[in-house]
Amino acid sequence: MIRLFRSKIYIAIALMLSVLLAGTLGYHFIAELSWLNAIYMTIITVTTVGFNEVGPLETEGKIFTIFLIISSVFIFAYAISVITEYLFSKNQLQLLKTKKVKKMINNLSNHVIICGYGRNGMQAVERLKAYKKPFVVIERDKDIIEKYEVDVLFVEGDANEDETLLTAGVKDAQYLIVTLPDDADNLFVVLSARQLNKQLFIISRASQVTSQHKLKLAGADSVIMPDKIGGDHMASLVVIPDLITFMDKLSTEGENTTNLEEVAIEDFADQMVCNSLRDLDLRRKTGCTIIGYIEPDGNYIINPEADLPLEPNSKVIVLGRPEQIKKLNEMFHIN
Template sequence: MAKLFRTRFYVAIGLMLFVLLFGVLGYRVICDYSWVDAMYMTIITVTTVGFSEVQPMDTEGKLFTVVLIISSVFIFAFAISVITEYILSRNSMQLLKKKKVKNTIGKLSNHVIVCGYGRNGMQAAARLKAYKRSFVVVERNKEIIEKFEEEILFVEGDANEDEVLIEAGIDRAQYLIATLPDDASNLFVVLSARQINKDLFIVSRASLVTSQKKLQLAGADQVIMPDKIGGDHMASLVVMPDLITFMDKLSIEGEHTTNLEEVAIEDFADQVDCNSLRDLDLRRKTGCTIIGYIAPDGEYIINPEADMKLQPKSKVIVLGRPEQIKKLNKMFHIE
């Protein structure tokens, strides 16, 4: 529908320009007017202003003027109706689109809010999309929103304003990712978000080392410095190239490329007797290997022993090829 309106709009504009060009050339050739006089006569004729001619016309000039008036009346009437319809329909469609987005966001819970759709925001959104996580992007640049609104849920506005965060459903959200370009803006976002939702897990971007502690004090659970990570990664490729390249091959991006999976013990508890890692026996059943254990208090244990006792609300980190991870998810009905 939008494409049809746009096509008719361009046709209407084209017809109006054609009438003006037709009139200028006609007066120039038939009546031998100068370019300025020909343009003047065309404008006062098609707009039916009714000023007098710049100079007396012969029969051919008068007949041409009659044809120009009749054709311009119909074409301009058509063009004005199409342009008016296009503007009204565009506004209506924008309102309907905003209402639809608002209703969709209103139904979300335990979702992710991404503040800023710059370079880091786009990367975060792409990863969340690959993992099929529900998320909303807060962005104030209207051009960016119009470019990506067909594939991303956007809330237009400044992420520093509480009303905008509330519109994004921050009271029902589980995570917030602050990726604004400057640290001061991210600091305000973290402060506002933490004030509204005490249970929110907040990840913030930082450019300066001095900002890291301030963001943590403001309420950020994790602070990421992209420039530092990039520099460390490049240096590691020089010092340990094969190890880093191998680590880069480990993907957690999508259904067909995942090599790592985080699984809650509760996903196994209803199906197997899992007092220890040995009881799970994932290596034999699925080919996957448990390389990490996360205790309920958040302690991380790398390469845990097989006899390690499993506690409620703990998690295991599993390594495997994509087909092995898929087999694991299917066997234990893990979404």
């Protein structure tokens, strides 16, 4: 709708310029005025300011002036109505859009809040979209919001402000990903979010090594240094290239391409008796292999034994081809 109004505005501007051009040409050739006087006469005529004529007008000039006044009145009235309607509609649409976004956010729970839609923020969004995880992005750059708002749920504002975090539903969120370019801003967001939601799992970006400890003290559960990860990855391609290439093949892009899956024991326990990994028998049922076990306290066990007893609130990490992972999800109704 906004584009339609913009096209109308372009038409109105073109009509006004046409009137000015026609008036100038008419007074120059019909009334034989100089170019400057022709422009002056056109301006005072279409604006109806009531100034005196710059020179006597013959019959042709007077008739031309009559038609110029009538046409300019209608064209300028049309232009004013289009601009007014555009401004009014734009404000109304913005208001309706804000209400719609607020309603959608109010219906979310256990969602992810991403602060900043830069390079890291965009990568996080793509991954969350692939896994169909609900999320909200806080961004203060209007140009970015207008460019990507079709596919992303945005909250316009500064993530450093409590009101913005509350608008994004921080009290009902499960995760917060802070990807602002400045470590000081990230630190302030982490502090604010931790005060608003004690149970929130906060992941923050850091540029400087010295910022890691400060972010942890502020309440971040995990601190990521993208530059360090990128450098480690490139160096590993030199030292152990085949292994790194193989790890890259373990895609975790989305539900139809993933090779790894993290599954809570409760997802199995609701449908079968499982006291140990052997009871799950995932290899025979789905083709997937259990390569890791996460204990309730967060301790990781790599390549666990088949007789390892399963505890409540623990998880298993399984490896398989995409079709095997899909079969696993369908068999045990894993979201």
